[in-house]
Amino acid sequence: MSVTGVMGEERDDFSRAESRQIRQRSIALLSSLLRPLWGRVTVTALVVVLSTAAQVVGPALIAIGIDNGLPAALNADWMPLWLTVAGYLAAGIMGAVLISSYTVMSARISQAILLDLRKRVFLHTQRLSLDFHENYTSGRIIARQTSDLDSIRELLDSGINQLVRGGLYMGFITVAMFLVDWVSGLLLLIALVPLAVLFRWFQRRSQAGFRRTRVASARLIVKFVETMTGIRAVKAFRTEKRNEEVFGEHVEEYRDANAKVIQLFGTFEPGLILLGNVTLAALLLVGGLRVADGQLAIGALLAVLLYSRQFFAPVEELAMFYNSYQSAAAALEKISGVLEERPSVQDPTTPIDLWQAKGGVGFDGVEFAYTEDRVVLPSFDLQIPAGQTIALVGSTGAGKSTLAKLISRFYDPTQGRVSLDGVDLRRLHPKDLRRAIVMVTQEAYLFSGTVGGNIALGKPDATRDEIVAAAKAVGAHDFIERLPDGYETDVNKRGGRVSAGQRQLISFARAFLADPVVLILDEATASLDIPSERLVQEGLQTLLADRTAVIIAHRLSTVAIADRVLVMEHGRIVEDGAPEELIAGTGSFARMHAAWRDSLV
Structure with a gap:
């Protein structure tokens, strides 16, 4: 039904x-x-x-x-x-x-x-x-x-x-x-x-x-x-x-x-x-x-x-x-x-195990539509080598978040296939898929419980040292230590409330503790102020090393750490190259970058 x-x-x-x-x-x-x-x-x-x-x-x-x-x-x-x-x-x-x-x-x-x-x-x-x-x-x-x-x-x-x-x-x-x-x-x-x-x-x-x-x-x-x-x-x-x-x-x-x-x-x-x-x-x-x-x-x-x-x-x-x-x-x-109701994204009947994923992501002839009259990706092809950090930019509705949801297998493509290391995500064992791919969205949600418990959501058996190390990596440790009970502060009780930017940093620590081979950041820095964003970017450069990363951002400052920039319009890639190469050109990304630079002045 x-x-x-x-x-x-x-x-x-x-x-x-x-x-x-x-x-x-x-x-x-x-x-x-x-x-x-x-x-x-x-x-x-x-x-x-x-x-x-x-x-x-x-x-x-x-x-x-x-x-x-x-x-x-x-x-x-x-x-x-x-x-x-x-x-x-x-x-x-x-x-x-x-x-x-x-x-x-x-x-x-x-x-x-x-x-x-x-x-x-x-x-x-x-x-x-x-x-x-x-x-x-x-x-x-x-x-x-x-x-x-x-x-x-x-x-x-x-x-x-x-x-x-x-x-x-x-x-x-x-x-x-x-x-x-x-x-x-x-x-x-x-x-x-x-x-x-x-x-x-x-x-x-x-x-x-x-x-x-x-x-x-x-x-x-x-x-x-x-x-x-x-x-x-x-x-x-x-x-x-x-x-x-x-x-x-x-x-x-x-x-x-x-x-x-x-x-x-x-x-x-x-x-x-x-x-x-x-x-x-x-x-x-x-x-x-x-x-x-x-x-x-x-x-x-x-x-x-x-x-x-x-x-x-x-x-x-x-x-x-x-x-x-x-x-x-x-x-x-x-x-x-x-x-x-039955899940539209079904678990495979004969799953393929992928214990040691490398992180190569592929889109082969992918078409996707939320409804019959709402086609988002028409015949899409893309290869992301393992360990590469790519940035997706483009106007609202260009299909960036849809791309991220397909990689996370929140949805299945209408046609074609999305693969991890050559294995169709529809055939990959669910545990391997969730272990290999983690997505951090703009809606940083904290569950009832302690700050440390929320970070450990990405790895329930994590030790206290691992939780603290993950918080330090994304620049969250200092503000957590200032909370009434530190990592034991209840996020729902008086005195345990955190700002939107701090919630986002906690969700970053949660994702990094999970240690995925593919990390997706969907507008994940939108709630951060400039100092917090700089701290996170420093942590990202370390934590995204040897890891496939897809960064969706309107802030072009976040794009600077990417190896490759993809500019999307109406579900298609219109520009593809290194950030410096696209900035030096005359295309859409160069104009976007110039407008962003002028706004800072």
């Missing part, structure tokens, strides 16, 4: 075929979650059957006590009455014990399912390719892990309990009523007809309603996350008022969707109560007449009336289950859609 397809599931209108396909996918996911727990589910089901039977037997024992035990007691034979009372108490105690066991067992099953599902969503979204994350907003991913999983948790924790116990309760009561009095059983079956009609009416209307609430909830979360993530831009451009209006519209949409669902319950629940009372009245009328004619014992009538009240008591709980079910079903649809 494509990213576009998953995004499309944020709609609230589907064709019948689409709805059936989504429902089948959700059922398949639920089955895969239950399969490892099948033994526990079977035992739990047996326990709930026995506990429900113990609860249902009560009114029948009361009828026996009234119709048989009391007449015997009047004749000084107390044994039948005592046995009936003892049986009633034993059934109550057994029902309570079994219900307690069932509650614990079902809770363990639900927690196991949730644990499995949370891990699946996290691991799967982490494995998906970059194009998925560039199209599927972070707010929607957060909604999948939070509100959607919470809806499923509510269903598993209480909804299933209501369904199983309520459904069994109603089924056992129906059987018990036929055993006590078959005429009353028939009247109860007749009452099931309008009950089924009412349920069907509610089901059809609530399904669309709950889907609308999930869509509205997701939009609300997306807007909140985007606003908080981009709070600097919000403050800078004073968009608070506009965001307030848009967020208010989403809140209103969410409120209206919930209000329509509540209106459905406002009709459904009174309808259930009315149907239950009418049924009870009919049983009392017919049963009373039959008692007067001697066709039915008074105890049996009392049991029938008790069963009738108990029969409709779980119906409202089943309605609440349907509330939880619809919300969880809509959530499961979204989650199953994400889990059905």
Whole structure:
């Protein structure tokens, strides 16, 4: 399923075929979650059957006590009455014990399912390719892990309990009523007809309603996350008022969707109560007449009336289950859609190992397009010898970052091949690829934890000396030492905050510690001030030695350390040569360099 397809599931209108396909996918996911727990589910089901039977037997024992035990007691034979009372108490105690066991067992099953599902969503979204994350907003991913999983948790924790116990309760009561009095059983079956009609009416209307609430909830979360993530831009451009209006519209949409669902319950629940009372009245009328004619014992009538009240008591709980079910079903649809996504960049089935890569990179007849109408690289050829440092320059949209993403195998070419030491990246073992090629982007991201831990991300088993050496190499050691706890400073806590340039230096140290044979710097010096950039350039000249490097930069000062400069325009190389050679010429790079030099003056 494509990213576009998953995004499309944020709609609230589907064709019948689409709805059936989504429902089948959700059922398949639920089955895969239950399969490892099948033994526990079977035992739990047996326990709930026995506990429900113990609860249902009560009114029948009361009828026996009234119709048989009391007449015997009047004749000084107390044994039948005592046995009936003892049986009633034993059934109550057994029902309570079994219900307690069932509650614990079902809770363990639900927690196991949730644990499995949370891990699946996290691991799967982490494995998906970059194009998925560039199209599927972070707010929607957060909604999948939070509100959607919470809806499923509510269903598993209480909804299933209501369904199983309520459904069994109603089924056992129906059987018990036929055993006590078959005429009353028939009247109860007749009452099931309008009950089924009412349920069907509610089901059809609530399904669309709950889907609308999930869509509205997701939009609300997306807007909140985007606003908080981009709070600097919000403050800078004073968009608070506009965001307030848009967020208010989403809140209103969410409120209206919930209000329509509540209106459905406002009709459904009174309808259930009315149907239950009418049924009870009919049983009392017919049963009373039959008692007067001697066709039915008074105890049996009392049991029938008790069963009738108990029969409709779980119906409202089943309605609440349907509330939880619809919300969880809509959530499961979204989650199953994400889990059905497949990485566009697939791992090879028979990978080729490349333990000691040299760093030669090749583009052979490469074409690449993000979409059919957006071709970025048309028939591109390039050879980068091992150990060479090249600089890619050109206007925005020329294809420089795309080239870097293809080398890192964030994307695969539409046609042709990208190779490392002659091995197609699509056939290279993923571990060898990630060890050999590292990319540092302008968005220097620091994870929660210490500064040293963030540097060690490139080599988790690195020693403290190796971490410090990497920081010194890129000029980050001095400012790290000035932090409150040095390398142990928590980057998320007060006093541990670092500037954009300092974050970039930490990401440099992280990449250098990984020691790749191919290092890609995509606008990686853009956040550095001039003194920091000079420090980094000094470190780069040492650390890029004997290593293939691709530097993408608008700052031409960074280009000076390159062995070779490639000028790109519209996905093609228009100039290729040493920096001094191109500066001395009359081409695009010479003009760019002259303009940059004049700007310094």
